[in-house]
Amino acid sequence: MSLVCGQAALNAAPPEVTSGPVTAVRIIAAADSGWLSYGRTYDEQRFSPLDQINSDNVKQLGLAWHADLDTARGQEATPLVIDGRIFITTAWSKAKAYDAVSGRLLWQYDPKVPGEAAVKACCDVVNRGMAAWGDKVFFGTLDGRLIALNRQTGKLAWSRITVDRTQPYTITGAPRVIDGKVIIGNGGAEMGVRGYITAYDAQTGKQLWRFYTVPDRPGMNQAAYLKAAEKTWNGEWWKLGGGGTVWDAMAYDPALGLLYIGVGNGAPWNQSYRSPGGGDNLYLSSIVAINAKTGAYVWHFQQTPGETWDFTATQHIILADIKIDGKVRKVLMQAPKNGFFYMLDRVTGEFLSAKAYAPMNWATGVDPKTGRPIENPEARYDKTGKPFIGFPGAGGAHSWHPMAYDPGQNTVFIPAQFAAFPYIPAKDWKPAAQGFNNGVDGAAGAMPPVPEVRNGALAATTAALLAWDPVAGKERWRVNYPGPNNGGLLATGGGLVFQGTARGDFVAYSSTDGQRLWSFPAQTGIVAPPITYRIGGQQYVAVLAGWGGVWALAPGLLSQKSGPARNVSRLLVFRLGGKGSLPALDEAFLAPLDPPAAIGSEADIAAGGARYARFCSTCHGDAAIGGGLLPDLRRSALLHDAATWQSVVHDGTLAARGMVSWSKVMSAADIETVRAYVIMRAHQDKALGEK
Incomplete structure (x- = not known):
């Protein structure tokens, strides 16, 4: 079984395009000088053929320049590099452009997201990046807007509200642009909303199509695929939203004209409230293929039927052409939260394989013909009414942090994490007007102040960088980490995999065996994925640093294992021979535990x-x-x-x-x-x- 090289692994690099409008030709050609789309190419492989920086000389990598940011929250964006400029978004949905060689700030734009929008966000006020088309760049805002800016000046071209602002929607994911259509999803399933994804005209902002992921109430005039989905729901799900938000993953096959989206969890998580009596609840926790031109449904594959554990399918999607059993298949690959690594035929949606890439107790495997998980009956806390300590937990065996794929080695690199979660059904639960609405009892599942319990939970919560053989369905090598929330990945033609860590190191590993070849102390946790680009014959590597996201908030004691208790938000750019350095940090100050006298019964x-x-x-x-x-x-x-x-x-x-x-x-x-x-x-x- 061997790999047939795909689009991102051409033997000869395509001719560079150094200026002009961003078009499909430029994105598909994937000139190695820039980074024009979120995953670099439409197939989202996050692989660059650049090899000036390689396993032999990476020890010479040094800081070329850095830029301090004005938002001290989680930084999760993938930079774009277009025509010598680097474009980023930051926490609170701000946008900035720099000279990609010197680091000179060229422009910045603040959409002035109101602070009140933060309460609608499940997992920090983050933003994952931009898209580009023509002479514009596009990004979403936490309060539900899609913004178009002039790429040269940073001036507002247009803005569209994409959500019902009376409901707890947010946008944290990066848009994509396909043939002049800007495509954006949203989040909010933890609070109680109905998921959808929308396409807008890149020039005018006019809405072109909208694709809903869960059905409306019965009797409504809706598309055939939604009417079919009605049969898989029970109760009055529409009153609770249903969930299924498309808050991150997308990929596109230009030859097929298909857009692939990952659909999120149910709202609420606990299916006994969302859909009493069960049901598969389509299209939750599914990969869905959509006609990119019309927004019409084409096919779907559901990974976790009747989702009740916050097992989203919104994790990074990768497309590749791979030889399996002597036949080249156009495949779609994903390592979602539920712990199985999936391969599907991306033309038809046919299930090809699913292998566990992480320890789990909610399922014992999948049906080899259908791909349907073989559930542990005890995992169905929604049916048993009893607590279940699930592994993986709601944080997922893989969260939003992007994977990478080296087509030459036919290896997928996965930023995996291993942590449990106490699923305890809430009794007599009703949705609240504000905050999480997930139908589980957070108080009963809180970490008690018992050293044995705390130490056990800390010991069981770890993470790893996995090198995964997608055909054999097994691990090739791994690098272990002490805790979760390590950064997204970049693979390069230089035989390298780059990743930031929650502990604050930016690291280069050998892609063949995982050997640690170089690292840089970033002074803060890195959760964002790196990129690489070339200008004037010089290769650069760039990454946003800034500790944040859900693991810096909700997990409490477990957060302290994952990373440092501080945020220093910066854009870091490296090159061979770079001589830059970071300023020394003031010693972190932590107020003492000095509570007043106890109060209350x-x-x-x-x-x-x-x-x-x-x-x-x-x-x-x-x-x-x-x-x-x-x-x-x-x-x-x-x-x-x-x-x-x-x-x-x-x-x-x-x-x-x-x-x-x-x-x-x-x-x-x-x-x-x-x-x-x-x-x-x-x-x-x-x-x-x-x-």
């Missing part, structure tokens, strides 16, 4: 813990242990002053900074019970010796 504290788990933990950490990106409330001075606590939590005095009022879902008395709970938690951890 046991009943008050228990009620406050339940409210904290549902409304506060997604940003301030499990069991009130901060993940380093936002304030650790156990250490907050607000604990000492009930009036100030109320002004922030109830009245929303810090709304412009993202800390909105919670008066929609909690009264002043309710909010005081949350303070009582956090004070109690601070005393517990101080008693355990934490300072």
Whole structure:
């Protein structure tokens, strides 16, 4: 079994195009001088044939220049490099352009996303990047806009609201542009929305088509594929949104004219509330092929029928032409959250294979003919009503961080992570007007202040960079990491795989055996994927640094294993012989655990813990242990002053900074019970010796 080289592995590099409008010809030709689309090419392989920087000389790699950013939150964007300029988006959906050689700032654009939009985001106020077409660049904003800017000047060309702003939609993913159509999805399934993806005219912003991923209520006039999906749902799912948001993965085959999208989780997660009585719930947790010109449904493959674990199929999709059993197949590859690595025929959607790339206990395998998972009955907490400690958990065996594929070696590189999650069904659950609406009991699943439990959870939560043989369905080599949330990947013709780590190193590995060949201390965790480009005969490697995302927020104690408790947001650019350096950091300051005297009854504290788990933990950490990106409330001075606590939590005095009022879902008395709970938690951890 051997690889047949695909589009991204031409023996001779295509002629470079150094200026002019971005077109399909330029993106498909994939001139190695630039990086014109999110995955570099429409097939999203994130492989560059550039080999000036290689395994022999990578030790000479040094910092060429860096640019400090004005947003101290998670940085997840893939830069674009077009005609000598590098374009990025940052947290809070800001856009910037630099000279790609000197680092000189050319322009910047702030869409002024209101701080109140942060409450609608599940996983930090991040943005994953831009798309380009013609003379424009395009990106989404956290508050649901699609923005078009003049590429040369950064001036606004047009802006379109793509969501119903009365509902908790967000945009964090990067758009793609296909034949003048800007395609963008959205997020919000944790809060309770209905998923869809939309195409807009690149020149005017006019909406061209919209594709919904879950059906509307029965009796509505909707497309045949949605009417067919109705049969796989029960109850009144449309009142809860249903979920299925398309918040990240897309890939495109120009020869077939097919756009491939990854569809997200259900809303709420717990299927017993979303679709009582079960059902497959199409098209949740599915790969769907769409006619890119018309937006019409073509085929689908569902990875996790009846999804109830937050097992999205929104993870990175890669297209390649591979020889399997003597026959060249046009395949689609994905390593989604559920822990299986899938290969599908991308022409027909035929299931080819699925092999476990991570440990799991929710399923024992897949049916070799249908690809349907063979579930562990105990995993169905939605049916049993009993807690289930699931592996992988809601964080997924692979999250949004992009994979890479080396076509010459026929190897997929996966930023995998291994962590469990306590799925505990919430009793008598009802959706709230604000915050997470997932139908699980976060308070019951919070990490208790018991050293044995904490140490066991820390030991079981790890990660790895996996080199994966997609045909054999097995691991070739791995690099182990102490914790999750390590960065996305880049593979190059120089025999290298680049990845940033949550601990703050930017690393180059040998793509053949995983040997660590070079590293650079970035002073902050790196979660974004790198890129490479060539200008004036010089190859560069660039990456956004800045600790953030869901693992820097919600997991509490586990966040401290994954990465540093600080964010230093920068764009870093490297070249051979680079002599740049980063300024020294001030010593990090962490306020001591010095809580006021305990307040509230046991009943008050228990009620406050339940409210904290549902409304506060997604940003301030499990069991009130901060993940380093936002304030650790156990250490907050607000604990000492009930009036100030109320002004922030109830009245929303810090709304412009993202800390909105919670008066929609909690009264002043309710909010005081949350303070009582956090004070109690601070005393517990101080008693355990934490300072």
